[in-house]
Amino acid sequence: MPIAVETFFLSPDAPGTLQAQVQQMIAEGILSGRFHAGEKLPSSRRLAAHLGVSRITVTLAYTELVANDYLSARGRSGYYVSDTAPVPPVYSPQPRNADRVDWSHALVQRFTGGDTPVKPKDWRSFRYPFIYGQTDPTLFDHANWRQCAMRALGQKDFAALTDDYNDRDDPLLVEYIARHTLPRRGISARPEEILITLGAQNALWLTSRMLLNQRRQAVIEDPSYPAQRDLLTHSGCRLMPVRVDADGLPPEAIPEGTEVIFTTPSHQCPTTATMPLARRQALLARARTLDALVIEDDYEFEMAFLARPSPALKSLDEDGRVIYVGSFSKSLFPGLRLGYMVGSEPFIREARALRAAMLRHPPGHIQRTAAYFLSLGHYDSQIRRMSQALHDRRREMEQAISTQGLTIAGRGVYGGSSLWMQTPEGVDSGRLAARLLDESVYIEPGAPFFAGPERPRGYYRLGYSSIPTARISEGIARIAAAGRALL
Template sequence: MAIPVESFFLPQGGSGTLQQRIRQMVAEGILSGRFRAGEKMPSSRGLAEHLGVSRITVTLAYTELVSSDYLTSRGRSGYFVSEGVPVQPAFRPAPRAAGTVDWEAVTGRRFSGMERVERPEDWRGFPYPFIYGQADPALFDHQNWRLCALQALGRREFETLTADRYESDDPMLIEYILRNILPRRGIDARPDEVLVTMGAQNALWLAAQVLLRPGGHAVVENPGYPGFRAMVAQAGARVTPVPVDEGGLVVEALPGGVDVVFTTASHQSPTNATMPVARREALLRAAEERGFIVVEDDYEFEMSFLKPVSPSVKSLDTGGRVVHAGSFSKSLFPGLRLGWLVGPAPFIREARALRAQVLRHPPGHVQRTAAYFLSLGHYDALVNRMKAAFRKRRQAMEEAIAEHGLKVAGQGGFGGSSFWMEAPGAVDTEALALRLRGQGVLIEPGRVFFHPGTERRNFYRLAYSSIPLGKIPEGIALVARAMREV
């Protein structure tokens, strides 16, 4: 039996090349049971005409499907669904019962109930995405990343690709972090003082789990990164919010009896304030005198393009009281999920053991690809390109904000990738964000950054990391107009 050509269609907006999408379309049809073993496929010419693609694209897709044993080629007779493809079971799943477990009560929503910054999954489809933390494909070095990935997946790297390293990390990546990444932050570390993590979020979670016990006491910045509050809560510790000003965390406001202080000294999240060196030294003196640990989130360190960077808190630490967490999420791309923890060897030993219980280690080929990209100089070139682009976008946003009379609450003096904004007191920025979304504009309401009970609903964040330069003035004009209407 021949499969009619009308059985095939390519949905709009699919990912991958045309050849990949055709291959996926056929494979899904076979695996779902719509196309059965022995049935004849449409000719490559007929399918190409039906789909509106070139014949060679269909031929190449068919060839790949033959090599994967989804199809077989029978000389001049054409292509047929292979006899060896997986088939669906003959039975049907039983109707799903309503269930008798109250899963809300069982789980307590201890994890999904934590608030986080929300953004639509299809944010790239919006013309004015003032959202934070996403990679700009126009700036990324696709070609060299692809070459590094191919090198990491090659036969010579088979052991790195396939081996279970148990609790260890890729020595090539560790070496680069020790020799290039950390010295830029003023940090001198040994291999046993560094742990590779699945991004900064994973690094900070590991730190919270190791350093905090149930009943412990932690300080977070207010406003600050919502993830800190979630991590402290999951560790069973008490959390105290401490205010920030134009210099970041206010050291004089630290309470007594604290065990761990979480801070973003490079670029405070979300205000972008950079902690002065004098205040960093004051924080370390307080840590020594009161006996607490400092967890430093190396947030946007690489994006200091207006002034020379300041030494990290960890680099000033002489008493071994600072744990430093960083990642490549902002400088490479968030989907990479690769970061690091730096701390005294006994702390790293415990963090490594905890990581092993959860995920052993980040995938070997991901670590090796990043190591090649960094060691061959592509990383530095990418960071320089991003800094130059962000400088121009920041200037355009500053000019547009001033032109339309919007109020900046915090922009930082070193760079970063966003502005912390303050609307008139009566404006609810969550309602404003919904209104703007209908006009193709995405902003980030600020309420979620404040500790519960101290919320301010008239703050919001405008990021320029993902929006094209030419879209900024018009997007800011729409924000200002919606603000006036509200």
């Protein structure tokens, strides 16, 4: 099977000449086991065009790899991973001393064994990666991000790079969020009401630590993000899953005694349901009746390429009971781990103190780099580019799904980057996902998103942020064929 050209990309800050970088990239792919003996590499012309380098650069790298026995050249056929390519040595160090600690007794709490699915580290090697929440390197603005990072390293920003912020955040980043990001969601906030976090997950952790204990009751959507459910379970609160419908979380189903409500109204995770304005108002009224706080996770509002999104729940809040959580990790790249939350000043003051006790603050250089990327207009340009690509992929997805007779269980009203799917009657999505691995197709089974022992097993999620448009139709066809084979 030929190796997809999309699996190759050069790091913008990698050392050495372009030829050395291409050579190292391929050698590392072989040594890591991603590229197997006998697999065909892209032609030098195609790889050069994909990487944005000259063809001679790729040709020289291939020639050097042939000389070192990583690759073999087969006449007019092209270049292949050599059958005698070097392999990494097997290294299994033995412990010097026996571990005599009884960890079952020493650990007073455990955080492993939750529901959060483990995504494959080699997902880029899949030909049809319907994976959610990962970045397509062809859409990311490497050049301008690198320029912003270099600017943040300059003498002018020495304090932002080196100072201990402790009880504050980068003022440029906070100002951008207050003056540009939040107004787009109808939210007005002062700097004292904004806290920078290490992504949305960090914001949710801080919130749960401050608002929940064993005596309090919280509501979470069902299905929901597994890591969030694990996080709330660790808080020891009475956790009440409430099944969502086509419009998201139903306010009337929230039980008496609830003190904190976690919701994703703009883009429910994972069903993608969008909560209508009337239900948002009803949810706020229900929270007021219960005197409950509402945690609004607005994780993907930028991906509204079909229509203008509804105002955030926070923008409708007249009581100060909504705590708003946003993230740049979804719109820029997940490894950034940069988010923010907005709430009343007393809440943010305590959240800042708790954050300082755990990690002080997100790195100043990362904050300043993001501030430049946002304020110089690169972020908006990237969002427009991503939105167009996602719109094209969404159209291709829906057409292929219709052609193959598959069932969409949920689609975002305004866009997004995934579809919530339902299998044919009697087909377990876990078995379907396992069968598709042999077809180089990756999908996410839906069972882990549900709470309780009796979890529906007929749902799965298809992300389209990282799969090329040209491969969607064939990937959907393989999913349909595998589903029919399991009937």
